[in-house]
Every structure is written in structure tokens, then in C-alpha cells.
Amino acid sequence: MGNVIPYSLLSDFDINLFKAGKHYRLYNHLGSHPMKHKGKKGTYFAVWAPTAKSVSVIGDFNYWVEGEHQLNVRWDESGIWEGFIPGVEQGALYKYKIHSNNNDIKTEKADPFARYCQHPPNTASVVWDNTYKWKDKNWMDTRETKNSLDKPYSVYEVHLGSWKRTKENEFMSYVDLAEDLVKYLKEMNFTHVEFMPIMEYPYDPSWGYQLTGYFAPTSRFGKPEDFKLLVDKLHQNDIGVILDWVPSHFPEDAHGLGFFDGSSLYENPDRRRGYHPDWKSLIFNYGRNEVRAFLISNANFWLDQYHADGLRVDAVASMLYLDYSREEGEWEPNIYGNNENLEAISFIRELNQEVYSSFKGIQTIAEESTSFSMVSKPVSIGGLGFGMKWMMGWMHDTLEYFKKEPIYRMHHQNDLTFSMTYAFTENFMLPFSHDEVVYGKQSLLYKMPGDEWQRFANLRLLFGYMFTHPGTNLIFMGAEFGQSSEWNFQQ
Structure with missing residues (x-):
């Protein structure tokens, strides 16, 4: 296997866009790309590491030895290291060994743009070119009419690892889910499914909200093209796909984005802005052009390469406020x-302007719990530009009301009526999400008062009220049949 051949997929124009934070398709240029160069099969690698002294690709093809395949730094001060390595093909495992100018640190990092990752707890990236032939043209051509704000939204929120398990309590694969889950959603008349994060994450108890592989569907359930099959099957059955997306924070795992090249590359260097005390995780540096380009490219990637119909943006409130x-x-x-x-x-405004102008008929949905104004209003009139906002106040007031014995409810009618004073200030989605049925909060059924018959009657009443209230609707898996136990992600 030869050494690194100088080669680039990046033009001067690409670099200028990247530096300006305006390159919204970075996944076509950075990361690993299996290809032919001068008649030789191999892989082109490119990684952003401006503080590095040297960057080597290490992998199962060179016994994980540093220096064997050292990338070349570009002359244009972009901080990008790149090169073509002959003989490295689909399925090869790799990481970047980064020797930093900063304190002479050496780190082994997974590829931020990897399309596929090893099954956790292993942490290597995998060279992958996931070609897939889509069969959802009918949906994509008419999506604008089915996915618009004046159409019904009955959304089923799913955690793929625990919706259903095999008899051996193993995960179901994307391919299995393309049969079972699609059939179930169709039977239950849901219009959309929302997947809790399916991007690669190292730690099961994070439920996917601590991402390390932003461009890779998790390998827990199969290959990238298997996830495409699942989306494709949903579309063929007229079911829209919303993906949970987490641009608000990321974990400090050694192979992840944190302190990537020996410097605070992706995270804000000021701990007051760059560290999240609740989640013990790092916060992106939204003022850095290259980081903005990384995140907006990532949003585009799922809408473009995986035909997602919407992104539900996690923890927006934590992004909006410094305190x-x-x-x-x-x-x-x-x-x-x-x-x-x-x-x-x-x-956030730039993100929403970009995705809405690039993809017809998509929606972005903000999980935003404060009274920040104009979250779902256009950027052109001073809004944040989201399509919808979760109506957290309604959810809280409604559950408080329904928890009470019916005899006392007459004294708390304001819990039901208050939402109508602000119901039309935003495009609201009414959520009974996974957060309401964990950590001792009980299942929806067991929040209801009375004996078993009364609990089921109350739950039916709750859903009847929910579906007649202005706004779109979301319920978490299990609520639709009155699951009695709290959600447990492990079963």
C-alpha cells in the first residue's frame, strides 16, 4: 500500500466559503471518500485541524501506526489536512492521529464527517460509500402538500432501541423496523414518526442526545443504507420522518469533537459559554464561521442524503440564553x-433560512420551553424561522389538570383555558414526549386519577382534548395503548 498522494476535493471557492461559514455542503468534501484516482482505488481523506503539527490516518490497513500515512496540510491557512491513500477501500477502520502544536499533545480522534462508525463501545470510523436507490419519488414530489403547516400532524415519537425487541431482548434492525414499525404506524393512522437521535452516540443511557458521529446513523441497528431503507419504506406508506437533531451540546468523550486538535476547535473556549453544567457536555462555538458551516452542513446532510422531512431541534432554550x-x-x-x-x-436564523430555501416541504421544530418571542415566525420579520415550536406550557398545565380528581377540577379550569390566550402566537406542536414518562414521573396512564377503568377513561379524554386543541400533536410510544409502566430504554 502506497503512501499519501497529494489530491484535493476542495477548490479555492470551497475554502473561501468554509472560512466565511457559508459552505453548507461540507460533507461532499471533508471526511473519507472512497474513489478512484489515476486508475487506483483508494480513499481521499480531509480533516479540519488548524492547530495540528501533523495529522496521520491510522487504521486496520497500517496496524494503527502513526506516520505511515501522514496527510498534507493545505497552503491556504484553512487548517485542512488532506490526501489520497491508495488501497484503502470500503469497510476500512480508521481514526486521525493528531499531533498538536498546542502543548505537544497527541490524540486519536474519530472522523467528524464519518458516514459510518464502529458499533459502540468501539470508537473507530469506517470508510463507507452508502449508495442507495431511492423509491420514494412520489412522496418527495408531493411532500410540500402533505408536510405543510395546514395539514394534520399526528406524530409518533420513537426510541428505536426500545420500541420493540427480539425474543432475546436484542435490538431490532433498521430492516426489521422497515417492516414492523411501518406496518404499525400505518395501522394506527399516524401521519409522521419522530426518531429520537439516530446519529452515532457512545452511551446508551443518553438516549442518543450526546452525539459523537454527527454524519453517521448509529450502527446499533445496521448499516447506513439500512436506515435509508427504513425512511424509504415510511415514505412509500405516506408517513413523514422527523429526526431529533442536537446542535446544542456534545460530549467530552476522548474520540469525539472536544479539544479536537489540541485546542477548543468546535467548543467555545470560554467555559461560561462552552460548558453545559447540567449535561456535563461541551457547547458549540456559534461565533466561529467553520463551526456554523459544520452544523448547517449537518442539518442539510440529513435532509439531502437521508430524505428527512423535518428536524426537531433539541434544547433550543439552552442555546438562546447565556444564563x-x-x-x-x-x-x-x-x-x-x-x-x-x-x-x-x-x-439559528441562518440555519432555518438555509434549510427552508434548499429543501421544499420540510419543517424545523423547536423544543423551546421559554417565552422567547417569534420562535416560529419568519426571519424576515425578526423571528427565529422555525416551522413549529413545542407548546411546553400547555403540556405542563394540561397534565396538572388531569392529575386532579374530577371533583376538584372545577376550581382549576384556568389550567385548561389559559393556553387559548397564546395558542395563536406561534405555530405550536402539542407534545406528550418521552420526558414526561421517565425518572419517576409515571406513565401517562398512571398520572390519571381513579381506578383502572377511570384511568383509561381519563386518558381517552386527554387525547380527545389534545387532538381538538389548536396545534399539531405528538405522543411518545406506549401512550397510544395506555402503557402502565414508565418508559425503560433498556427493554
Whole structure:
């Protein structure tokens, strides 16, 4: 196997866009790309590591030895290292060995743009070119009419690892789910399914909300093309696909994005803005152009390569406020002296403008729990540009009301009526999500008062009220048949 051959998939124009934070299709250029070059089969690698002294590709093809395949740094000060390695083909395992100028640190990192990752707890990236022949043209051509805000949304939120298991309590594969889950959704008349994060994540108890592989569907359930098959089958059955997407924070795992090249590359270097105390995770540096391009490219990737119909953006409130979950003295006001994160707000607006202009008929949905104004209003009139916002206040008030014995409810009618004072200020989605049925909060059925018959009657009443209230609807798996136990991701 030869050494690294100088080669690039990046033009000067690509580099200028990247530096300006305006390159929204970085996945076509960075990462690993199996290809032919000068008649030789191999793989082109490119990684952004501006503080690096050297970057080597290590893998099962060179016994994980540093220096055997050292990438070349570009001359244009973009901080990108690249090169073509002959003989490295589909399925090869690899990481980047980065020797940093900063404190002379050496780290082994997974590829931020990897299309496929090893099954956790293994952490290597996999060279992969997931070609797939889509059969959902009919859906994609007419999606705009089926996925618009004036159409019904009955969304089924699913955690793929625990919706159903095999008899041996093993995960079902994407291929199995393409049969069983699709059939079930069709039978139950759901219009959409929302998947809790399916991007690669190392730790099962995070439910997927601590991502390390932003461009790879998790290998727990199969190959990338198997996930495409699942989406394809859903579309063929007229069911829209919403993906949970997490641009708000990422874990500190050694192989992940944190301290990537020996510097705070993806995260904000100021711990007051770059570290999340609740989730013990790092926060993206929304003021850095290249990081914005990375995140917007990632949103585009799932809409483009995986035909997703919507992105439900996680923990938006934590992005909007500098003092989110922080005590006095643990945060610094913005230039106007208030608590809004201006860089994150401008990033969100840019994200929404880009995805709505590039993909017909998609939606973005904000999980936003505060009274921040104009979340689902167009950027052109000062809004954040989301299609919808989760109506968390309604969810909280409604559950408080329904928990009470019917005899006492007459004194708490305001819990039901208050939502109508603001129901039309945003495009709201009414969520009874996974967060309401964990950590001792009980299942929806067991939040209801009375004996078993009364509990089921109350739950039917709750859903009847929900589906007649203004807004789109989302329920978490298990709620539809009145599951008695709390959700347990392990079974």
C-alpha cells in the first residue's frame, strides 16, 4: 500500500466559503471518500485541524501506526489536512492521529464527517460509500402538500432501541423496523414518526442526545443504507420522518469533537459559554464561521442524503440564553448587557433560512420551553424561522389538570383555558414526549386519577382534548395503548 498522494476535493471557492461559514455542503468534501484516482482505488481523506503539527490516518490497513500515512496540510491557512491513500477501500477502520502544536499533545480522534462508525463501545470510523436507490419519488414530489403547516400532524415519537425487541431482548434492525414499525404506524393512522437521535452516540443511557458521529446513523441497528431503507419504506406508506437533531451540546468523550486538535476547535473556549453544567457536555462555538458551516452542513446532510422531512431541534432554550442553568457570576452578559446569546440566535436564523430555501416541504421544530418571542415566525420579520415550536406550557398545565380528581377540577379550569390566550402566537406542536414518562414521573396512564377503568377513561379524554386543541400533536410510544409502566430504554 502506497503512501499519501497529494489530491484535493476542495477548490479555492470551497475554502473561501468554509472560512466565511457559508459552505453548507461540507460533507461532499471533508471526511473519507472512497474513489478512484489515476486508475487506483483508494480513499481521499480531509480533516479540519488548524492547530495540528501533523495529522496521520491510522487504521486496520497500517496496524494503527502513526506516520505511515501522514496527510498534507493545505497552503491556504484553512487548517485542512488532506490526501489520497491508495488501497484503502470500503469497510476500512480508521481514526486521525493528531499531533498538536498546542502543548505537544497527541490524540486519536474519530472522523467528524464519518458516514459510518464502529458499533459502540468501539470508537473507530469506517470508510463507507452508502449508495442507495431511492423509491420514494412520489412522496418527495408531493411532500410540500402533505408536510405543510395546514395539514394534520399526528406524530409518533420513537426510541428505536426500545420500541420493540427480539425474543432475546436484542435490538431490532433498521430492516426489521422497515417492516414492523411501518406496518404499525400505518395501522394506527399516524401521519409522521419522530426518531429520537439516530446519529452515532457512545452511551446508551443518553438516549442518543450526546452525539459523537454527527454524519453517521448509529450502527446499533445496521448499516447506513439500512436506515435509508427504513425512511424509504415510511415514505412509500405516506408517513413523514422527523429526526431529533442536537446542535446544542456534545460530549467530552476522548474520540469525539472536544479539544479536537489540541485546542477548543468546535467548543467555545470560554467555559461560561462552552460548558453545559447540567449535561456535563461541551457547547458549540456559534461565533466561529467553520463551526456554523459544520452544523448547517449537518442539518442539510440529513435532509439531502437521508430524505428527512423535518428536524426537531433539541434544547433550543439552552442555546438562546447565556444564563441558562447558571447562577450569578457563572455567565457574562452580551454587548447589550442582557442574557441573550446573540451568536446562537444568528446561527439559528441562518440555519432555518438555509434549510427552508434548499429543501421544499420540510419543517424545523423547536423544543423551546421559554417565552422567547417569534420562535416560529419568519426571519424576515425578526423571528427565529422555525416551522413549529413545542407548546411546553400547555403540556405542563394540561397534565396538572388531569392529575386532579374530577371533583376538584372545577376550581382549576384556568389550567385548561389559559393556553387559548397564546395558542395563536406561534405555530405550536402539542407534545406528550418521552420526558414526561421517565425518572419517576409515571406513565401517562398512571398520572390519571381513579381506578383502572377511570384511568383509561381519563386518558381517552386527554387525547380527545389534545387532538381538538389548536396545534399539531405528538405522543411518545406506549401512550397510544395506555402503557402502565414508565418508559425503560433498556427493554
